[in-house]
Amino acid sequence: MQNAIWNAAVDPDEGLPFSEEYEFFVPVRLLGGEKAVWRNRSLLPSLGKRCLLVTGKHSAISSGARQDVEEALKAEGISWSVFDGIGENPTLEACRAAARLCREERADFVLGIGGGSPMDAAKAVAVLAADPQLPEDLLFSKKWPAEPLPIAVVGTTSGTGSEISNVSVLTCSDGRKRSISGPSLYPTLSFGDPRYTYTMSRAATITTGLDAFAHAAEGYLSPKCGKITASFGEMAIPVLWRNLYKLYKGEELTETMHKELYEASLWAGFVLAANGASFPHPYGYVLTERYGVPHGRACTTFFPALLRRVEETAPSRAERLLTLCGCSREELEEVLYSLSDTDSIRMTEEEIEGLRSRFHGLKHYANVPGGYNEEWGIALFRELFLEKESGRGKTL
Amino acid sequence: MQNAIWNAAVDPDEGLPFSEEYEFFVPVRLLGGEKAVWRNRSLLPSLGKRCLLVTGKHSAISSGARQDVEEALKAEGISWSVFDGIGENPTLEACRAAARLCREERADFVLGIGGGSPMDAAKAVAVLAADPQLPEDLLFSKKWPAEPLPIAVVGTTSGTGSEISNVSVLTCSDGRKRSISGPSLYPTLSFGDPRYTYTMSRAATITTGLDAFAHAAEGYLSPKCGKITASFGEMAIPVLWRNLYKLYKGEELTETMHKELYEASLWAGFVLAANGASFPHPYGYVLTERYGVPHGRACTTFFPALLRRVEETAPSRAERLLTLCGCSREELEEVLYSLSDTDSIRMTEEEIEGLRSRFHGLKHYANVPGGYNEEWGIALFRELFLEKESGRGKTL
Numbered sequence: 001m002q003n004a005i006w007n008a009a010v011d012p013d014e015g016l017p018f019s020e021e022y023e024f025f026v027p028v029r030l031l032g033g034e035k036a037v038w039r040n041r042s043l044l045p046s047l048g049k050r051c052l053l054v055t056g057k058h059s060a061i062s063s064g065a066r067q068d069v070e071e072a073l074k075a076e077g078i079s080w081s082v083f084d085g086i087g088e089n090p091t092l093e094a095c096r097a098a099a100r101l102c103r104e105e106r107a108d109f110v111l112g113i114g115g116g117s118p119m120d121a122a123k124a125v126a127v128l129a130a131d132p133q134l135p136e137d138l139l140f141s142k143k144w145p146a147e148p149l150p151i152a153v154v155g156t157t158s159g160t161g162s163e164i165s166n167v168s169v170l171t172c173s174d175g176r177k178r179s180i181s182g183p184s185l186y187p188t189l190s191f192g193d194p195r196y197t198y199t200m201s202r203a204a205t206i207t208t209g210l211d212a213f214a215h216a217a218e219g220y221l222s223p224k225c226g227k228i229t230a231s232f233g234e235m236a237i238p239v240l241w242r243n244l245y246k247l248y249k250g251e252e253l254t255e256t257m258h259k260e261l262y263e264a265s266l267w268a269g270f271v272l273a274a275n276g277a278s279f280p281h282p283y284g285y286v287l288t289e290r291y292g293v294p295h296g297r298a299c300t301t302f303f304p305a306l307l308r309r310v311e312e313t314a315p316s317r318a319e320r321l322l323t324l325c326g327c328s329r330e331e332l333e334e335v336l337y338s339l340s341d342t343d344s345i346r347m348t349e350e351e352i353e354g355l356r357s358r359f360h361g362l363k364h365y366a367n368v369p370g371g372y373n374e375e376w377g378i379a380l381f382r383e384l385f386l387e388k389e390s391g392r393g394k395t396l
Numbered sequence: 397m398q399n400a401i402w403n404a405a406v407d408p409d410e411g412l413p414f415s416e417e418y419e420f421f422v423p424v425r426l427l428g429g430e431k432a433v434w435r436n437r438s439l440l441p442s443l444g445k446r447c448l449l450v451t452g453k454h455s456a457i458s459s460g461a462r463q464d465v466e467e468a469l470k471a472e473g474i475s476w477s478v479f480d481g482i483g484e485n486p487t488l489e490a491c492r493a494a495a496r497l498c499r500e501e502r503a504d505f506v507l508g509i510g511g512g513s514p515m516d517a518a519k520a521v522a523v524l525a526a527d528p529q530l531p532e533d534l535l536f537s538k539k540w541p542a543e544p545l546p547i548a549v550v551g552t553t554s555g556t557g558s559e560i561s562n563v564s565v566l567t568c569s570d571g572r573k574r575s576i577s578g579p580s581l582y583p584t585l586s587f588g589d590p591r592y593t594y595t596m597s598r599a600a601t602i603t604t605g606l607d608a609f610a611h612a613a614e615g616y617l618s619p620k621c622g623k624i625t626a627s628f629g630e631m632a633i634p635v636l637w638r639n640l641y642k643l644y645k646g647e648e649l650t651e652t653m654h655k656e657l658y659e660a661s662l663w664a665g666f667v668l669a670a671n672g673a674s675f676p677h678p679y680g681y682v683l684t685e686r687y688g689v690p691h692g693r694a695c696t697t698f699f700p701a702l703l704r705r706v707e708e709t710a711p712s713r714a715e716r717l718l719t720l721c722g723c724s725r726e727e728l729e730e731v732l733y734s735l736s737d738t739d740s741i742r743m744t745e746e747e748i749e750g751l752r753s754r755f756h757g758l759k760h761y762a763n764v765p766g767g768y769n770e771e772w773g774i775a776l777f778r779e780l781f782l783e784k785e786s787g788r789g790k791t792l
């Protein structure tokens with residue numbers, strides 16, 4: 001047992017040691033466990049006296065999170081307004097509307113409640129509060145008119161990692177997903193109460209669990225991965241995989257499964273925060289934008305291709321990942337393809353060719369041992385989605 | 397192997413689960429690996445234009461760290477002055493003198509280079525810069541006249557964890573050790589280049605390695621220990637123990653040993669930052685203040701007593717710690733007693749009794765499963781140090 005643990009902290013692959021040059025910077029006060037909001041409510045006044053809650057329509061209420069937050073705000077004498085118009089894959093337009101309300105109400109800070117969408121939106125609102133009509137080019141080139149407002153978040157799903165990241169992914173007016181980030185977009189306070197995930201549907205649990213797996217596994221396979229980050233990956237991957245496997249097998253959802261997935265999604269968030277995502281993420285955006293595939297399922301559609309690449313360029317790292325999952329590559333592919341459920345998507349040759357410039361020179365390729373490029377990306381899309389007779393699972 | 401890894405993330409003891417209520421907050425930008433200072437020098441100007449370097453007499457220079465820092469400051473157009481009068485167990489008086497220089501030179505930030513002493517001193521200087529003669533009661537009750545200056549640190553030993561903590565331990569005018577801490581005492585930048593530890597003496601390597609072991613192991617055994625913190629402990633403890641065992645066996649020091657100890661000391665620092673220390677720390681201060689025992693050796697003198705207590709109150713957690721070390725309790729005690737080398741200390745009954753009020757109600761007892769108290773502390777000091785015929789190792 002000692003050796004297994006020691007392995008967790010050292011190089012699994014002489015050809016790809018965990019990076020000796022690392023940066024660890026997660027300046028978020030993460031407050032975890034049941035009743036985290038109530039137990040730590042005395043920290044809220046440090047953010048201000050007036051708050052804008054940013055949420056979607058449903059989960060903030062059905063999870064019980066909004067009620068807990070409102071009780072805590074009330075107890076601390078903080079007034080609040082609510083913007084509950086954030087949908088899945090939050091639009092910049094919705095964030096602008098929330099920012100207008102934020103200004104009108106003169107809120108001192110923004111508190112996002114929900115999955116990745118409301119939390120990401122809260123970060124954008126914190127930026128846009130100074131100028132809700134800030135042009136897109138200034139927003140995305142980080143030419144912000146003022147310091148963003150302080151941010152707090154309360155997660156209600158088990159996937160995003162937005163709880164501890166400084167990244168906000170927004171859908172722009174042209175329908176494309178783009179992200180903003182910056183040191184002032186880290187949440188000052190992040191409340192992680194696993195109970196809010198207990199009401200998640202099976203479908204949402206699957207897609208957010210897949211998202212968390214993508215964060216942990218893509219980052220773990222990166223040449224940038226340092227030992228500290230690797231240890232978060234080694235914690236997260238077995239837990240995520242074990243529960244995804246249960247979902248694949250059709251087991252009933254339990255509170256224990258929800259709780260394990262939630263905690264592991266936070267650990268996965270640390271991996272994402274340190275290393276960023278690999279190419280399955282930007283490739284997945286295409287499926288989300290054009291076919292409405294939920295984010296997590298979109299990303300893991302491309303994970304087998306990443307793993308195959310790593311098997312060539314850093315075989316021991318790939319092997320270690322499979323050891324952490326406790327399965328063979330074939331089993332891993334079967335489970336991911338089944339849960340991703342993107343098998344029916346079909347694209348034309350033209351549509352796929354049209355992705356070439358978008359796939360060119362992505363920064364995400366630096367997270368692939370030995371690199372990756374748009375040629376392989378185009379070939380991968382052809383393999384997966386080009387109209388043809390035989391099923392995907394068999395030809396891959 | 398999968399199970400071992402999964403175990404690392406879960407409860408080893410149904411009687412003492414890792415805490416479900418956790419807080420993770422380490423707002424330090426930790427920049428690790430060889431040439432960390434030079435590679436990340438562009439971050440320095442964010443702290444200011446004038447810098448006070450706070451160091452001891454020797455290790456900052458002999459390690460090469462001061463030269464690297466000065467080259468980086470020069471390259472970034474930052475001017476600096478040097479206060480190199482920090483000794484082991486830094487005195488408040490020395491920090492006041494450094495703070496006076498800091499004011500005279502109108503430094504914008506403080507950069508500590510060295511082991512725990514200069515880094516801890518840098519934090520105190522950052523506070524005292526606003527008023528070098530700030531009375532002790534105001535300093536220790538956190539009634540500070542202004543926000544502390546920004547802090548950067550460059551570690552040169554493998555023990556303290558001060559690199560990522562917001563704690564500064566100072567020796568006051570009455571000879572007692574006291575600590576200050578606060579959210580503004582986290583270093584903004586912490587550079588972790590393992591090469592600076594390669595010139596450490598064997599004696600210094602032993603005592604700082606023991607200190608790091610104390611941080612990791614005391615925190616790991618705490619009922620407060622959450623899963624994230626536990627994973628840092630699970631990373632640190634096997635690496636620290638393996639190298640301490642080599643030192644016990646008389647093996648030659650190698651760069652690999654230094655490097656492993658350094659990285660593991662940072663991981664141990666995360667455990668300390670999250671959970672704080674247990675009673676071996678304050679008990680150890682007595683040996684340091686009165687008998688000049690180096691800090692690490694002083695702390696681990698009391699670790700076997702902590703472990704025995706945990707064997708009674710949370711046996712599986714104690715067992716897991718021994719599994720991480722890969723040895724029996726008897727072996728662990730033998731190695732720690734040998735390396736701590738405090739066997740020859742003898743105290744009178746009066747002297748020991750005089751510690752009673754000091755040992756009463758220590759906050760550190762909350763880190764012991766089942767608690768601890770001054771009665772047991774006094775009995776422990778009698779057992780270890782009261783003049784008697786038989787040797788310590790045999791009667792314990």
